[in-house]
Amino acid sequence: MTGTRAPLPAQTSTAAADATTPSARRPSPLHRVLEAVGVTNVSLLIALALVILVIGSQNADFFRGSNLIVIGTAVAISGLLAVVQTVVIIAGGLDISVGSVAGLASVASAMIFTATGSTAVLGLAGAVLIGLLCGLVNGAIIVYGRVNPVIATLATLAAFKGIAQLISNGRAQGYTGSDPIFIFLARGSILGIPTLIWVLLLVAGLLHVMLKYTDIGRKIYALGGNDAAARLAGINxxxxxxxxxxxxxxxxxxxxxxxxxxxGSGQPISGSEGLELEAITAAALGGTALKGGKGSIISTLLAVLLLGVLINGMTLLGVNPFWQNVAKGTLLVVAVVIQQLRSGERRVGIPQ
Incomplete structure (x- = not known):
């Protein structure tokens, strides 16, 4: 009769393997930094640093405090549209009409300001209300007309621009350059930072909190990620x-x-034309997925800053201003191509 064999120490070997696994899988400090900051943000920061080094090495005026303020104030308006465009794209939509809405609101604010005896508060409130109504028109066309957001807002881009030109006869309206509230918005500062930048940071901060820390934000991501699943989950x-x-x-x-x-006046076109391209470019460059469901306000702000530095640098270096539009279009194409490559989806026209 043979003796009973002792059981193999499988549990011991498994435990030993498990004991070594955590140390083997422990992420490196660099990996932890990348996870905390985000790969997209790191890429944008590297690109921003390279652009700053190249421009600064060619023109020392770039690093002057006055020029840095110029960059900040220059991107404030396009930055506002870019951060809210990020929210729209995350939800699976696209709003091409934001530039025209801004132009119409500009005209409305100046005309209301003049008509009410230079009452700035009413001009400001009227502009925001006009913007709200325009946004509701866009949403109603999309929801009740069952029109694709791109087509709907492409149509209203032309319509809102036309309305702004009609009510203003195609000319600048009113004069707000002597009103203290408008002066504070344009040239004022708080703690040495221009008011325009504070407005951008305030709006961006509110949108960031909404997207990242509220149930509304989670539903917006869900809506853009899979609208059918969002509907089944009870989202209206x-x-x-x-x-x-x-x-x-x-x-x-x-x-x-x-x-x-x-x-200093209401502008039906000047100052607002092309803002929709800048907003979409910044959102895409910041890693916002054009199909929806993915994006970050912070990344979009970094992309806005990168675009602002690039345009400012081209101006300082005496580059033909027409090349600025070429640069913006090129960056948009590059951003979309990178998104497609990262997604791993089949490219149109290329067999697999």
């Missing part, structure tokens, strides 16, 4: 679409007020 998609486009209109109305403050 139509209500959210209306609210998101209304929000975009309100922020565009604020941008219109800032245009009026900076120029």
């Amino acid at each position: 998609i139509n209500r959210y679409i209306l609210a998101i486009f209304a929000l975009a209109g309100m922020v565009a109305g604020i941008a219109g007020v800032l245009i009026t403050a900076r120029t």
